[in-house]
Amino acid sequence: MKLSFGLPLALLAGAIASPLASLGNSTFYNPVLPGWHSDPSCIQVKGTFFCAISTFISFPGIPIYASKDLINWKLVSHVWNRESQLPGVSASTVGQQDGMYAPTIRYRNGEFYVICEYLGLPDGIIGVVFKTRDPFNEKSWSDPVTFKPTNIDPDLFWDDDGKVYSATHGILLQELNLETGELSQPPINIWNGTGGVWPEGPHIHKKDGWYYLLIAEGGTERDHSITIARSRKITGPYEANPSNPILTNRGTDEYFQTVGHGDLFQDTNGKWWGMCLATRTGPEFEVFPMGREAVLFSARWDKGEWPVLDPVRGEMSGWPLPPTSRDVPGDGPFNADPDVYDFPLGKAIPRNLVYWRVPRANAISVTAKGLQIVPSRNNLTGTPESLVTPELTGQKGLAFIGRRQTDTLFTFTTDVSFSPRVVGQEAGVTLFLTQFNHIDLGIVLLAPDASTSKGNAKPQLSLRFRTIGTIESPEPTIIPVPVSWGSGQIRLEIQTANATHYNVAAMPAANPNARIILGTASARLVSGGRGSFVGSLVGAYATCNGAGTGLDCSAGGNAYFKRWRYTGAAQYISATEIVPEL
Known part of the structure; x- marks a missing residue:
C-alpha cells in the first residue's frame, strides 16, 4: 500500500491503522523508529510503551522513547545525561564504536531500570544499572550502580523468589545485587545458541512455568537472527525451539536485512509485540546511511507454546494497534517530527540533538546570537586513535552537534554567522557517521594561493565541500564566497538527491535563489565502513583545523547557527x- 499525501511515516501508519484495527487487525509501516536506533529493548507500563536504544559513544546516551500507540514515539529522556554519572569515561574511550552497548529496560515496583554496559575503557567493561520513578524527567535518572561483567549485552530479570539475574553474551547467567553491583561467581553457561556466531542480546521471560531465553545470533549483519530456548529452571538445561530461528531475513532478497536483537512485550489487551533492529539495504548491503533501525512486529504466544513472530517487512499487518495518540508527557520531540529550531536565548538545546562523545564545557550553547559552537582544534576527522597527538583525537569532544537522519529523503538547512580571523578557521554542516566517515560543507578562511595571487593578497573566505570515507571520495570543491552575497548569514544545505546520494549547497540566507550546489556525494561514504554499528547524524560543526595549542584554538572563530530546519520528505x-x- 502506498499513500500520496504528505504526512510523516508515523502519522501515515496511524491513519491506516486506526480504521483497520477496529476490524481485527492493523497495517503499519516499518521502521517505526527510523534512523539510527539499534538494539531496542521495550516494555509496556500502564498503557505507555517505552524503548531504550544503544548509543555507543554519542552523548547524551541511551535515549528513552515513549509511545501510546506503538507508532508515534516521543524522545522523553536520556538515561546517561550528565557527565558526572560516569566521570571521565567518554574522554578515556578510544574507538569510534565503543561506549554504551545494548541496554535492557525493565519496570518493577514503581521503578524503571536500565541496565547497560560501557565498552572500550582501559580497564575493560563497566556494567551500569540506572533507575528512576519518572522516565519523563531526564534529571531523575540516578547515578549508576556499577558492576564488572565479563561479557556484553546484559539482561535484567527478577525471578518469583525475588532474586535478580543478568544474562549476557555467551550465554552466561549470574545473580546481580542491585544495591552493590556484586555478581555471583562463577558465571553459568546456560545456552550456546543454535550454532550461529555471537550468541548475544539475551532476554529472559517467564511464562506458563517456563523460562524462555530469547537471543540474537549470527552477528549483526546479513546472517543476523532471533532464536529461542526454554527450561523449567532458570539455570537450565535449555531446549531449543525446533523452528529456530524464529525471526530472520538472512538468505533472502528482502529490503530489510540484519533482522535480529529483539525484545518481546505485551499491550494492555495481552497481545504480544516485538521490536528488533533491521537495516534498509537489500541484499547488496552497500547503501544504508541510517544504519540499524528499530522495527515493530506482532507475535502470537499461546499458552505453553513457543512464540511465533511475524516476519519483518516494510508494510506490516498485525494485532490491532492502540488508538492513535500523541498524548505523551514530556518536552522532547517525536522522532518523526521535523526540526524547526531558532535557538532563542533561555531555551534548552533540543533533546534530539546529540554530540560525538561528551563535549567540552561551554563548547556548544544557546546565546543571544543563536546556537554558538566554539571551535575545536581537531576537525571532524582529527587524529582518532592516535597516541602521538591525543589532543586531536576528539576524545575530549568534537565541536559538533547533530540529529539522526530519520528519513530516506530529506532536506537540512541552517543559517550561519561566521567571521573567522585566522586562516583555517571553519564552520559548516555535515552528514556524519564517524570520524572516519563524513560529508562536510564548510565556510573556511583559506590562505591565498601562492601560485595565482600577489604578495599582498589577503586570506579568502571560501566554501569548501570535502568528504572522508572508506570508499573513494570525490575531489574537494572550493570556491570563494561570492562578493555579491555581502556579509550576512550564509545558509548551508544538505539534501538527498535520491536514496543513494546527497547534494550540498550554499546560498545567502537573504536570497535563497542564489543557491550554489558545491557537490554530490554517495551515501556509501556513510554506510558501514568504520561505523557499521552506528548511523548517520546531520548537523553543524566548527574547527580551526589543528591550529592553536593543546585543546584550544586561537581566539575568534566562534560560529552561530540559527534557523535550523530538518524536514523529511519520504521513506523507502x-x-x-x-x-x-x-
Whole structure:
C-alpha cells in the first residue's frame, strides 16, 4: 500500500491503522523508529510503551522513547545525561564504536531500570544499572550502580523468589545485587545458541512455568537472527525451539536485512509485540546511511507454546494497534517530527540533538546570537586513535552537534554567522557517521594561493565541500564566497538527491535563489565502513583545523547557527516503494 499525501511515516501508519484495527487487525509501516536506533529493548507500563536504544559513544546516551500507540514515539529522556554519572569515561574511550552497548529496560515496583554496559575503557567493561520513578524527567535518572561483567549485552530479570539475574553474551547467567553491583561467581553457561556466531542480546521471560531465553545470533549483519530456548529452571538445561530461528531475513532478497536483537512485550489487551533492529539495504548491503533501525512486529504466544513472530517487512499487518495518540508527557520531540529550531536565548538545546562523545564545557550553547559552537582544534576527522597527538583525537569532544537522519529523503538547512580571523578557521554542516566517515560543507578562511595571487593578497573566505570515507571520495570543491552575497548569514544545505546520494549547497540566507550546489556525494561514504554499528547524524560543526595549542584554538572563530530546519520528505519501505508516494 502506498499513500500520496504528505504526512510523516508515523502519522501515515496511524491513519491506516486506526480504521483497520477496529476490524481485527492493523497495517503499519516499518521502521517505526527510523534512523539510527539499534538494539531496542521495550516494555509496556500502564498503557505507555517505552524503548531504550544503544548509543555507543554519542552523548547524551541511551535515549528513552515513549509511545501510546506503538507508532508515534516521543524522545522523553536520556538515561546517561550528565557527565558526572560516569566521570571521565567518554574522554578515556578510544574507538569510534565503543561506549554504551545494548541496554535492557525493565519496570518493577514503581521503578524503571536500565541496565547497560560501557565498552572500550582501559580497564575493560563497566556494567551500569540506572533507575528512576519518572522516565519523563531526564534529571531523575540516578547515578549508576556499577558492576564488572565479563561479557556484553546484559539482561535484567527478577525471578518469583525475588532474586535478580543478568544474562549476557555467551550465554552466561549470574545473580546481580542491585544495591552493590556484586555478581555471583562463577558465571553459568546456560545456552550456546543454535550454532550461529555471537550468541548475544539475551532476554529472559517467564511464562506458563517456563523460562524462555530469547537471543540474537549470527552477528549483526546479513546472517543476523532471533532464536529461542526454554527450561523449567532458570539455570537450565535449555531446549531449543525446533523452528529456530524464529525471526530472520538472512538468505533472502528482502529490503530489510540484519533482522535480529529483539525484545518481546505485551499491550494492555495481552497481545504480544516485538521490536528488533533491521537495516534498509537489500541484499547488496552497500547503501544504508541510517544504519540499524528499530522495527515493530506482532507475535502470537499461546499458552505453553513457543512464540511465533511475524516476519519483518516494510508494510506490516498485525494485532490491532492502540488508538492513535500523541498524548505523551514530556518536552522532547517525536522522532518523526521535523526540526524547526531558532535557538532563542533561555531555551534548552533540543533533546534530539546529540554530540560525538561528551563535549567540552561551554563548547556548544544557546546565546543571544543563536546556537554558538566554539571551535575545536581537531576537525571532524582529527587524529582518532592516535597516541602521538591525543589532543586531536576528539576524545575530549568534537565541536559538533547533530540529529539522526530519520528519513530516506530529506532536506537540512541552517543559517550561519561566521567571521573567522585566522586562516583555517571553519564552520559548516555535515552528514556524519564517524570520524572516519563524513560529508562536510564548510565556510573556511583559506590562505591565498601562492601560485595565482600577489604578495599582498589577503586570506579568502571560501566554501569548501570535502568528504572522508572508506570508499573513494570525490575531489574537494572550493570556491570563494561570492562578493555579491555581502556579509550576512550564509545558509548551508544538505539534501538527498535520491536514496543513494546527497547534494550540498550554499546560498545567502537573504536570497535563497542564489543557491550554489558545491557537490554530490554517495551515501556509501556513510554506510558501514568504520561505523557499521552506528548511523548517520546531520548537523553543524566548527574547527580551526589543528591550529592553536593543546585543546584550544586561537581566539575568534566562534560560529552561530540559527534557523535550523530538518524536514523529511519520504521513506523507502522496499527497494521500489516509498511513503508518501512522490
